[in-house]
Amino acid sequence: MRISFTKMHGLGNDFVVIDGREGGVPAMTAPAAAALANRTTGIGCDQLILLEPSEAADFRMRIFNQDGGEVEACGNASRAVALLHGAPASVETDGGVIALEPVLGGARVDMGQPRFGWEDIPLAYAMDTLNMPVGWGVLENSAAVNVGNPHVVFFVEDVDAVALDQLGPEIEHDPLFPQRINVNVASVEGRDAIRLRVWERGVGLTRACGTGACATAVAAMRRGLVDREVAVTLPGGSLMIAWSEDDRIVMTGPATTSFTGTFEWNDYAGDAAS
Known part of the structure; x- marks a missing residue:
């Protein structure tokens, strides 16, 4: 056939x-x-x-x-x-x-609407998902968001300085994440701009990840780092992410x-x- x-x-x-x-x-x-x-x-x-x-x-x-x-x-x-x-x-x-x-x-x-409960990510046990008290090497103080699939987000000074090809699989398979996890490292470059790299669960390093851009933008907004609409630039290009007052995430891109x-x-x- x-x-x-x-x-x-x-x-x-x-x-x-x-x-x-x-x-x-x-x-x-x-x-x-x-x-x-x-x-x-x-x-x-x-x-x-x-x-x-x-x-x-x-x-x-x-x-x-x-x-x-x-x-x-x-x-x-x-x-x-x-x-x-x-x-x-x-x-x-x-x-x-x-x-x-x-x-x-x-x-x-x-x-749709992001979810932040530890059981919604899901995590193996209860903790604050906006400032998670766990770390892996240089990556710490993460945020977790479920935007249809699970993401953990780390804000760093320079995304290119992180050995994501090494830390990504370690974090993806950590027992803290019973359904595994997508791993995002991001640098805030202004109230309307974020740079992002993503290790995708089951794939590895990718040139772009739409749900990763959504999760990272929302995590940055929750921490007050950026405004409610932001350009997220990945190795493959940029996406516009808006988090509306009715709690819905809208992504626009090519x-x-x-x-x-x-x-x-x-x-x-x-x-x-x-």
Whole structure:
């Protein structure tokens, strides 16, 4: 069976998008997702995105990380899906229903309300999530935010001075985070500007992370470091993040279609196709 896909990216965070809203796509499995995401033997991507019918929204978006693990949310993928869909839509994700719409050069996504309770992140035990009394090497005094998926944020003087490739996997797999964690290091450069690097759970260092930008912006706003609308600049480019008075996070930024193609399902899914 040949399956069509669209290769897309948001600020260099890239996706293989499979549109199964009309059916005809076999059930996705973690091994199949990992095989398709493999950059050497597969199509290659940070995340595989599967669109499906939904009873709760216009359609459902499922997100599989590079290691095949399914996760709750992906901001950059949401913008890519808005571009692919071509019209405003409500989208069911495992992190909740979000609203998206294409705009000139990209998309705007209502990411919903952030959550700050220790059990909402989740953490292994209770603690203050705005000023967490834990640390790893040079990284300490973090904040935790769930924006559909879990993030821990560290504010540092220079994001490039942090060995995130070493500390990222250590923090991701720390027992404090029973569902693992996305790791963000950020530098505040003004009331309206943040620089950010992200170690993504199940992926590693990425050029951009939309939910990481949302979580970092909200953490900075809660600490009074920035205003309620801020530009977050990652290695791949910038996103605008606003936290409205009604407690909703709105992310605006670019998305791009790279190419389209097809693949033979059995080449990647093996027994999963039967």
